[in-house]
Amino acid sequence: MSQTHDLIVIGSGPAGLTAAIYGHRAGLEVLVLGGPAAGGKVARHHHIENYPPFPGGVTGAELMVKWLAQAGQEMGAYPSETKVERVDFSSRPLSLTAGGEAFLAKSVIIASGSHPRRLSVPGEARLDGKGVFYCATCDAPLLATMDRQRALVVGGGDSAAHTALGVLPHAESVTLVARGGFRASPALLKRLESEDKVSFVTGRVVKEVLGEEAVSGLSLEVCDGGGREEVPGEAVFIGVGNRPATRFLGDAVELDDEGFILTGPELATSVPGVFAAGDVRTTPLRQIITAAADGALAAQSAAAFVQLEGA
Ligand SMILES: Cc1cc2nc3c(=O)[nH]c(=O)nc-3n(C[C@H](O)[C@H](O)[C@H](O)COP(=O)(O)OP(=O)(O)OC[C@H]3O[C@@H](n4cnc5c(N)ncnc54)[C@H](O)[C@@H]3O)c2cc1C
Secondary structure, eight states, rough: OOOEEEEEEEESSSHHHHHHHHHHHOOOOEEOOOSSTTTGGGGGGBBBOOSSSSOOOBOOHHHHHHHHHHHHHHTSSSOOOOOEEEESSSSSSSEEETEEEEEEEEEEEOOOEEOOOOOOOOOTTTTTTTTTSSHHHHHHGGGGGGGEEEEEEOOOSSHHHHHHHGGGOOEEOOOHHHOSSOSSOOOHHHHHHHHEEEEOOOOOOEEEOSSSSSSOOOEEEETTOOEEEEEOOEEEEOOOOOSSSSSGGOOOOOOTTOOOBBOOOBOOOOSTOOOHHEBHHHHOOHHHHHHHHHHHHHHHHHHHHHHHHHH
8 A cells, every 4th residue: 555645746846846845844744756857947047037036147957956955955855757647636545646656645736837839940949048038027138138129029819918018128129920910918919009119010920030149030931822021130039828737637627728727825726635836827927936936835735734634
């Protein structure tokens, strides 16, 4: 008969590691099934400027090595890199399958994160971080380091509109590029249309990100056989949304239309004893600092649940 853990945390990014630290300190016996990306996607970010207190910034690797070390020290073991394959939350204790093995838990925190959707066009991967960006909140201030500040924002929905608004204060011009029309909410569109330095290009499909060492623009295909054209710019912000890592959950918890986990104020999901933290949940801001705060709150909620409800 396998052990029933007080708390199993899924994910070892800022949300999962913080949940593990707080869960352990609240007296829970914690197991982290961290998945293949130890430290989460932050570990691969070159430079983080907006996570205090690091005047001048910190590399993602430096930050997450320390975060992993603190979690490991706290729990007496480093998070496992085992990936959760499926869950069964229909009965108690809660059950998870990872690496072909079954795990049981009184409470679970899902902190499996999300990934930005990519265009998958030539030049995008090569120029990632060198003018191709996926997060306006994180990277728009980098425009100040470029010779010119012509920003190109790809996408036609709310995600692109929010990205454009985030880029706006840092750019000399912002050009939104969309395949069809702009589907962003009317209030966002109105706000963008009122700005002189914002322009809209529709009926164009991005075929390539141009530039050798740095971005120089986009190559676009005009829909309905209109041929190719180029639009110049020093930065390309891809605003086509995020993909949550929730496939392994099936329909075990309630998700929103895009697959993110719906949570209440204390980060409870639709299943008692199951909580969600960080990028994987429906939230207006996906940042390191909000993921860490979520991890702390979810752990506190899980500890209260285990104390009151037991297994
Ligand atoms: C290009 C880019 C730049 C960014 N720059 C900044 C920045 O400068 N500042 C800032 O504050 N934020 C930045 N962010 C946002 C930041 O990276 C996220 O908000 C943060 O990583 C969220 O942490 P998380 O723990 O929720 O998820 P993640 O960091 O995505 O971690 C998810 C974890 O879940 C694990 N996992 C996934 N699936 C499974 C599974 N099935 N089983 C077990 N484990 C699983 C993974 O292995 C990983 O450990 C940036 C994002 C991007 C995309």
